[in-house]
Amino acid sequence: xxxxxxxxxxxxxxxxxxxxxxxxxxxxxxxxxxxxxxxxxxxxxxxxxxxxxxxxxxxxxxxxxxxxxxxxxxxxxxxxxxxxxxxxxxxxxxxxxxxxxxxxxxxxxxxxxxxxxxxxxxxxxxxxxxxxxxxxxxxxxxxxxxxxxxxxxxxxxxxxxxxxxxxxxxxxxxxxxxxxxxxxxxxxxxxxxxxxxxxxxxxxxxxxxxxxxxxxxxxxxxxxxxxxxxxxxxxxxxxxxxxxxxxxxxxxxxxxxxxxxxxxxxxxxxxxxxxxxxxxxxxxxxxxxxxxxxxxxxxxxxxxxxxxxxxxxxxxxxxxxxxxxxxxxxxxxxxxxxxxxxxxxxxxxxxxxxxxxxxxxxxxxxxxxxxxxxxxxxxxxxxxxxxxxxxxxxxxxxxxxxxxxxxxx
Ligand code: SAH
Ligand code: TMP
Ligand code: ZN
Numbered sequence: 280x281x282x283x284x285x286x287x288x289x290x291x292x293x294x295x296x297x298x299x300x301x302x303x304x305x306x307x308x309x310x311x312x313x314x315x316x317x318x319x320x321x322x323x324x325x326x327x328x329x330x331x332x333x334x335x336x337x338x339x340x341x342x343x344x345x346x347x348x349x350x351x352x353x354x355x356x357x358x359x360x361x362x363x364x365x366x367x368x369x370x371x372x373x374x375x376x377x378x379x380x381x382x383x384x385x386x387x388x389x390x391x392x393x394x395x396x397x398x399x400x401x402x403x404x405x406x407x408x409x410x411x412x413x414x415x416x417x418x419x420x421x422x423x424x425x426x427x428x429x430x431x432x433x434x435x436x437x438x439x440x441x442x443x444x445x446x447x448x449x450x451x452x453x454x455x456x457x458x459x460x461x462x463x464x465x466x467x468x469x470x471x472x473x474x475x476x477x478x479x480x481x482x483x484x485x486x487x488x489x490x491x492x493x494x495x496x497x498x499x500x501x502x503x504x505x506x507x508x509x510x511x512x513x514x515x516x517x518x519x520x521x522x523x524x525x526x527x528x529x530x531x532x533x534x535x536x537x538x539x540x541x542x543x544x545x546x547x548x549x550x551x552x553x554x555x556x557x558x559x560x561x562x563x564x565x566x567x568x569x570x571x572x573x574x575x576x577x578x579x580x581x582x583x584x585x586x587x588x589x590x591x592x593x594x595x596x597x598x599x600x601x602x603x604x605x606x607x608x609x610x611x612x613x614x615x616x617x618x619x620x621x622x623x624x625x626x627x628x629x630x631x632x633x634x635x636x637x638x639x640x641x642x643x644x645x646x647x648x649x650x651x652x653x654x655x656x657x658x659x660x661x662x663x664x665x666x667x668x669x670x671x672x673x674x675x676x677x678x679x680x681x682x683x684x685x686x687x688x
Contacts, residue, residue, distance in 0.1 A: 283295060283299070283324070283337075284296070284326070284337070285326065285337040285338075287328035287333060287335065288335060288339075288457050288458075288459065289328065289333045289460075289510075289514065290330050290514065292330025292331055293329050293330070294328045294329075294335060295327065295329065295563065296324045296325065296337055297325060297327060297563065297566035297569070297570050298325050298495070298569075298570040298573060300323040300605055300608070301323065301609060302320050302323075302608070303321060303322070303323040303497065303604060303608045303609075303634065304318045304320055304604060304633035305318070305344060305604075305633055306496040306497050306498060306601035306602070306603075306604035307345065307352055307601045308344075308345075308633055309351060309599065309626075309627050309630035309631060309633060310633065310636075311629070311630055311631075315636060318634065319340075319344055320634075321338050321340050321497065323338070323496065323497065324338065325337070325495050325502070328507075331507060331510045331514075332504065332506055332561035333501060333507040333510070333511060334501065334503075334504075335501050336497075339500065342428060345455075345498055346409045346410045346455075347411075348411035348412055349411075350410035350412065351624060351627055352413075353389070353416075353624055353626070354392040355390050356623060356624055360392065360527065361392060363525075364392045364450070365396050367393060367448075368395075368397050368400075371383065371448065371477070372397065375445055375446045376400075376445055378445065380403065381402055382402075382404070382405075382441055382442065382446075383397050383402060383403070383404045383405075383444065383446045383447075383448065384405050384406075384407065384437065384444045384446070384448070385404070385405075385447075385449065386407050386447065386448070386453070387429075387450065388408045388417055388422070388424060389410075389413045390413045390416040391406060391416065391417025391420045391424070393448065394422045394423075395417075395421075395422055398422050405423050405425060405437060405441060406422055406425070407424070407425050407427055407428075407429040407433060407437075409426060409428045425437070429449075429465060430461040430462060430465055431461045431464040431465040431468065433465060434464075434465030434468045434469040437469055443469065443470060444469050444470055444471065445471060445473075445474050446475055446476075446477060447470060447474070447475075447477070448477045448478065449476075449477075449479075450478070450479050451481075451531075452478070453478040454480040454498075454500060454501045454502065454503060455500060456500065457500045457501075459515070460515065463516065464515075466517070467516060473537070474538075475535050475536065475542075476517065476535070476536040476537075477536075478533070478536075479525055479527075479531045479532065480503055481494045481499065481502060481503075481529070481530070481531055482502075482503065482504070482524070482530050483502040483503060483504045483507075484504060484530070484558065485530025486529075487558075487560065487565070487566070487569045488530075489682060489683050490569070490572055490573065490684065491529045491530070492573040492576075492577075492606075493602035493603070493605040493606050493682065494602060496601055496602060496604055496605045504555050504561070505519065505532065505534070505548060505551040505552045505555060506552045506555050506556070506560070506561060507561075508534050512536050517538065517539065518536060518537055518539045518542075519536055520535050520536065520542045520545060521535035521544070521545045521548065522534055522535075522548050522551050523547070524551075529658070576681065576682070576684045577606060577610050579685050580612075580685055581610050581611075581616070583685050584612065584616045587652060588616060592651040592652055593648075593650050593651050593652070594616070594652040594654060594679070595620065595621065595648055595654070596617050596632075596637060596653070597645065597655050597656065597664060598621075598657025598658075599622035599624065599639045599656070600657050602656060603656035604632065604634060606656075606681065607632060608635060611635075613635045613636065613637060614637050614638070617635075617654065619638045619639070619640050620637050620638070620640070621640050621641065622639055622640075622641070623641070623642045627639050628640060628641045642667070646670060650671070652676065652677050652678075652687075653671065653677075653678055655678050658680050658681075661688070
């Protein structure tokens with residue numbers, strides 16, 4: 280096997296790298312002073328399967344390293360996301376969960392942000408969440424959770440205990456799971472004959488269009504398209520019956536799968552696949568071109584940060600996101616160019632960004648930092664951050680975005 284190749288986790292075909300970000304740490308592991316010399320590193324490279332077009336990482340990080348007891352990401356950390364999941368739950372309640380005694384399972388329920396609304400409607404539900412601390416947070420909200428990884432064995436236990444599910448839902452989680460074969464065997468066991476599997480994840484179409492390359496990190500093992508999902512679903516005994524584009528996290532698609540022949544696929548499925556084919560999203564050349572642009576934008580960012588520093592401006596980071604690991608560790612930007620980064624998540628404050636070891640401070644401290652510029656790693660929350668930190672721009676501060684390229688807003 281060539282060093283820039285791997286074997287497709289879906290079909291066994293040949294995956295060729297289109298971008299190599301090199302040595303990277305775990306994106307969601309924020310070390311303390313004592314932990315800096317024990318960080319785990321892996322090689323982050325993304326490629327596309329020549330057979331089934333599934334975009335995937337060449338190297339897999341063991342799941343127990345990423346999703347530990349103290350996994351720090353909190354879905355409820357943004358008002359926009361809280362609203363998104365409230366609306367999602369309401370829609371499921373009105374549609375797929377409107378029959379007699381419905382049952383809803385969520386894979387990767389995190390702090391219970393979606394299931395809380397399902398629970399409030401008195402609907403039987405179960406979250407499956409391996410990360411212990413977030414699972415406890417959701418239990419405190421009255422949400423039922425099993426602390427486990429969803430896979431075939433977990434699904435068998437659930438169906439034995441609760442019976443078949445009407446809906447299995449997953450947001451920003453299916454793309455985290457390399458072992459989709461086991462997940463689909465589990466879905467086959469768990470879903471009722473007319474049950475649906477609804478999942479939403481970052482969309483390759485948006486990533487290429489908006490150059491949001493930092494969506495590529497350890498946890499995002501797959502970057503889906505309607506075409507690659509349709510092919511994978513078919514292989515695992517399901518049918519793609521609907522797609523919906525979402526604006527969250529810089530652009531996602533919500534996919535609905537059912538057992539073959541049970542539902543009429545919505546015309547939107549064929550339309551989106553046709554659009555992807557027109558854009559060449561399954562074409563290695565298109566992804567190579569995307570890689571060239573990523574490289575240009577990353578090195579341009581370094582040059583601009585040096586320039587600002589050399590002109591005496593104080594530039595800080597905002598949003599200790601998982602995404603920030605990719606750009607920082609690829610370019611080698613560290614505390615000399617970006618002395619600190621601010622975030623609202625209590626679990627992250629007082630720790631450091633992985634690999635780059637840029638210290639994380641609280642959002643309150645941002646207000647007295649005296650920063651001239653703030654590089655926004657949470658670019659997907661631009662509007663919310665801007666209004667939360669309105670005083671920053673009122674005092675003459677400027678936000679810097681690095682996707683699709685360096686720009687001040
Ligand atoms: N659904 C939430 C959380 C996304 S973060 C949201 O959209 O905001 C991804 C979550 O998936 C983490 O909480 C992680 O612990 C969980 N996860 C990872 N692998 C999983 C698996 N095999 N089964 C269930 N959850 C998993
Ligand atoms: P995400 O992009 O993966 O959703 O992560 C967003 C991060 O940004 C998370 O650590 C919380 C943080 N954040 C702030 O610090 N301030 C804010 O106003 C918002 C919305 C998020
Ligand atoms: Zn493949």
